[in-house]
Structure formats: C-alpha cells, structure tokens
Amino acid sequence: MGTQTLSALAHVLDPVVDVLVALSFPVASVIIVGACLFFMMGNSEKAWTTIQNASLGYVLIQVSPLILDVLKQVGNAV
Numbered sequence: 001m002g003t004q005t006l007s008a009l010a011h012v013l014d015p016v017v018d019v020l021v022a023l024s025f026p027v028a029s030v031i032i033v034g035a036c037l038f039f040m041m042g043n044s045e046k047a048w049t050t051i052q053n054a055s056l057g058y059v060l061i062q063v064s065p066l067i068l069d070v071l072k073q074v075g076n077a078v
Contacts, residue, residue, distance in 0.1 A: 013068075021062060035051045
C-alpha cells in the first residue's frame with residue numbers, strides 16, 4: 001500500500017471522533033442529571049454507579065484522540 005493510502009485510512013475516522021468528543025459533554029451531563037433523580041428516589045447505589053460510568057465514559061472519549069495519535073505514531077515508527 002502506498003503512503004497516501006495509509007494516510008487516508010488513518011484520517012477516515014477523524015470526523016467521527018470529533019463528533020463523539022463534541023457530544024460527550026452534553027450526553028454525560030444528561031446522564032448525570034438522570035442519576036441525581038436516583039438519589040431523590042432513594043437509590044443511591046445505582047446513582048453512584050451511573051455517575052461513575054458516565055464520568056469514565058466522558059474521560060475516555062475526551063482522551064481518545066490522544067490515544068489514536070499515539071497509535072498512529074507507533075504505526076509510522078514501525
């Protein structure tokens with residue numbers, strides 16, 4: 001495969017990653033507000049679990065461009 005083909009394949013998912021990063025904050029916010037309703041209903045264990053999962057998902061989505069860049073650099077080095 002040519003260098004241009006590999007470069008094009010490496011950048012195919014960039015728009016998808018950008019959309020996920022942009023949508024992660026509003027989605028995580030809505031999930032956390034929903035988890036607060038579990039607190040109000042007396043189900044604090046489910047609320048904490050939901051908040052932890054939403055927070056972890058938000059952080060992983062925000063870090064994913066960095067991870068993809070590292071993988072891209074490792075692929076270029078090999």
